[in-house]
Amino acid sequence: MLKGLYLSLFLGPMVPVPAPKSVVDALVSAQVNTGGERSGFQLVFSMNKKSDLYRKLLPAGALDPMVTRVILVCTLGGTPNVLIDGIVTRHEVAPSNQAGQSLLTLTGEDLTVLMDVVQFPMLRYPCMPAIARLNLIVAKYAIFGIAPLIIPPLFDDVPLPTDKIPTQTGSDLAYIKKLASDFGYIFYLVPGPVPGVSVFYFGPDVRVPVPQPALNVNMDANTNVESLSFSLDGLAKKVVIMTIMDPITGKIPIPIPVPNISLLRPPLGARLTAPAKVEFPPDGGNKNSIEAIALALAKTGATGEAVTGTGTLNVLRYGRVLNAFQLVGVRGASSTYDGLYYVRTVSHSIKHGEYKQNFTLSRDGLISQTPVVPS
Incomplete structure (x- = not known):
């Protein structure tokens, strides 16, 4: 692997153990997708007729789907980062006439698949x-x-x-x-x-207040991302108007506009984007007052974030592993798009001599609310 970066692979049933050295050496690439409700992974191994994968592990059922648990750990600068802890849901074997070119692919999801x-x-x-x-x-x-x-x-x-x-x-x-x-x-x-x-x-979708090291773009020697672009969707935000029945007679409909700003998720931008759509959910009239309040809060949390960003970085250049579900700063993208963002998804792509991440960012509003983006 890369200097200062080490991968550890654990395989097994309920309690996985460190994989044999021959298996780790046979690892060609690893792909891990995090973010959202479920994470997934795909590991590709090379094998031949004399390898342990071919002769021992596969025939013994040690890599069977829904039985094999996989843990992949990346240690960078002495700090371990558990990238995935999941279950193999499928494996594929692609034999080849060329020596050492046969491939074994393990595909799986995190433990929520159970x-x-x-x-x-x-x-x-x-x-x-x-x-x-x-x-x-x-x-x-x-x-x-x-x-x-x-x-x-x-x-x-x-x-x-x-x-x-x-x-x-x-x-x-x-x-x-x-x-x-x-x-x-x-x-x-x-x-x-x-x-x-x-x-x-x-x-709640609470944004962790301590951001990760900033993503720098268009800053010459200080640039630590390979690409980063932003977009503003004018149709992402909406106004939700709930209709509930009056608590006395239960027959008179009362329309209640729901704010499109969540109290638990304040916007990260100073200039907010105006909503362009109006929605009337049909599921508020048959609920009691407590359920109606909970549903209204749910609708505020479902309002979209108009600003999104996508990019790619080299982990060694960035200096650490970027994690989803946390905040990160952006610098060098102009005063309109600089500031703090929420890391929505991260895709890890690991090969021999290479570790890159593709990521998506999001926030509501343009122009940074902080005068200085933490580095």
């Missing part, structure tokens, strides 16, 4: 608020090193059994998605900080 395997016909949660239901669901996966970080909703209704019993149908992951949509929350799984441990986050 939450989408069992389809429950019906599970009931009497007298349990959403926070209790979520902790009960995630506790089933503690054996895989998943620790919950669940933020209670601001307005959570505890239904009486005589009125309604919360019911889950389908997989755990589908039910978690439904709860996240109801409260305007997000969820994702962050591997680390050590191999074999992951943190499951469920809560």
Whole structure:
């Protein structure tokens, strides 16, 4: 690998162990996609008829889908970064007549794929608020090193059994998605900080206040990205008008405009983009006051961010691994687009002698709110 950068690969069933040296040496490339609700990976190995992959691991079922757990760790400057902790969902073998050119490809997803395997016909949660239901669901996966970080909703209704019993149908992951949509929350799984441990986050889309080192563009010797471009979408933002029934008669519809600025996610730009669309959600009239407030907050969290950025960087030039779900500064992109951004997705591309990242940024508003972007 590159000087100062080391990759560690762990393979195994429930508790993976360090992969044999012959397997690590056979690794041709690694692709890891992070950001969003689920992360994925793809590892490509070269093999021949005498390699351990060909003679031992594949015949023994050590790399079978839904059985093999993979942990990939990148150590840069003495700091370990767990890039992925996931399950192999598919493997492919491409034989070749040329010696050493046969390829084995392992494709998989993070540990949330385990939450989408069992389809429950019906599970009931009497007298349990959403926070209790979520902790009960995630506790089933503690054996895989998943620790919950669940933020209670601001307005959570505890239904009486005589009125309604919360019911889950389908997989755990589908039910978690439904709860996240109801409260305007997000969820994702962050591997680390050590191999074999992951943190499951469920809560508001809060931007971590401590930004990562700035991305510099068009700054001569100080430039640390290979490419970076921005776009402004005039149709990204909208005004949401909810219609609820009056609490006395329950028959008179009351339209309520929902602010398109979330209290938990203040804009990162000084000049905000005006909304161009108006939306009337049809699902507010059949809810009680607590549920209606929670839905309104969910709609504010769903408002789009008009400014997006895409780019590529070399990790050694940047000096560290850029992480999703955190803030990062941008410098040198003009006063209009400089400032802090939210790192929405990161794609890691690792080959012999090369480690690059493709990333997407987003924020609401133009012109930086901070006079100086932290370096």
